Amino acid sequence: MNRGLRWAFNTSIWSPTKEEWVLACSCIQAEEKERISGFVHAKDAKLSMGGRLLIRRALVQLLGLPNTAIKLTRGDRNKPELVGNDNVQFNVSHDGCYVVLAVEQNRKVGVDVMQMTRRVGASSTAEFFRQMNRQFTEREWQCILREDTEKSQLATFFRLWCLKESYIKAIGRGIGIGLQHMEFTLSPLTWNQSNTITGSTLTLDGVVVNEWTFEESYLDNEHCVCAAVCCHDNNSPNKFIEVNITDLLTSLKPLHTPNQLDYDKYFTKL
Numbered sequence: 001m002n003r004g005l006r007w008a009f010n011t012s013i014w015s016p017t018k019e020e021w022v023l024a025c026s027c028i029q030a031e032e033k034e035r036i037s038g039f040v041h042a043k044d045a046k047l048s049m050g051g052r053l054l055i056r057r058a059l060v061q062l063l064g065l066p067n068t069a070i071k072l073t074r075g076d077r078n079k080p081e082l083v084g085n086d087n088v089q090f091n092v093s094h095d096g097c098y099v100v101l102a103v104e105q106n107r108k109v110g111v112d113v114m115q116m117t118r119r120v121g122a123s124s125t126a127e128f129f130r131q132m133n134r135q136f137t138e139r140e141w142q143c144i145l146r147e148d149t150e151k152s153q154l155a156t157f158f159r160l161w162c163l164k165e166s167y168i169k170a171i172g173r174g175i176g177i178g179l180q181h182m183e184f185t186l187s188p189l190t191w192n193q194s195n196t197i198t199g200s201t202l203t204l205d206g207v208v209v210n211e212w213t214f215e216e217s218y219l220d221n222e223h224c225v226c227a228a229v230c231c232h233d234n235n236s237p238n239k240f241i242e243v244n245i246t247d248l249l250t251s252l253k254p255l256h257t258p259n260q261l262d263y264d265k266y267f268t269k270l
């Protein structure tokens, strides 16, 4: 594989049937099924399930192995990893109604998706920005607040958020890295729903980090996404491809016997 893989799954158009949910639960590892059954809201269970299915479906395709031969674990700081093969790197992210997956071979990769309208726990955008003050540097805040409308300020906020998170998730270090040491300069390129741009750059303590590429795009008019990759050897960035539940469940063989009770647990969350 010389190109990476970028998949997006819109969970808002998936209302799991009993058969689909039971099959999905049987295709993931027991501890992940257990974790997902612990979510209070069906929406969160669907997003997290989507992530597991995306990973498994992609690995089946890339490695040419059956689902039953794929063993996943969680490494340092909970990051999902493939057991017995360090060459394939992958990462998932979920927010709003999307789950996304980015896969690379022999390259570090991290991905983050954000719904650009969401202001969790704040009554206004100004209040939200106050709460998030420490997430960005002074220069990054200038870049956000320079925008004319509240909507475009939020869009720039979440764009910078995705850039930071995608890098943090790629290196697997968590926000312990110190957000004030990282600073992004946004690409001036025009960005719309049909292109992917890579001109944004990262500096760490003032030093430009050249070996990383940040692929930014929109999934729709509400969700922005960024994949951070080290080190790219081509200039044409990957585009996210939409996959649906049939694409995901096709060619995934159960790891254990399907259990009808899994749907009952899901149904109580609805």
Ligand code: COA
Residues within 6 Å of the ligand: 047, 048, 051, 076, 077, 078, 079, 080, 091, 092, 093, 094, 095, 111, 112, 113, 135, 136, 160, 161, 164, 165, 168, 169, 170, 172, 173, 174, 175, 179
């Ligand atoms: N590194 C990379 N990926 C990780 C990870 C880690 N340490 N831990 C979990 N993941 C994967 C998992 O697949 C997880 O999904 P799952 O639990 O359903 O399997 C997925 O990433 C979650 O990613 P996302 O949906 O983007 O969640 P998040 O943005 O809420 O959290 C963290 C991402 C946990 C990895 C971490 O970066 C974090 O704590 N962020 C805090 C937010 C913040 O302040 N960010 C600053 C941005 S300016």
Ligand code: MG
Residues within 6 Å of the ligand: 093, 094, 095, 112, 113, 165
């Ligand atoms: Mg995130």
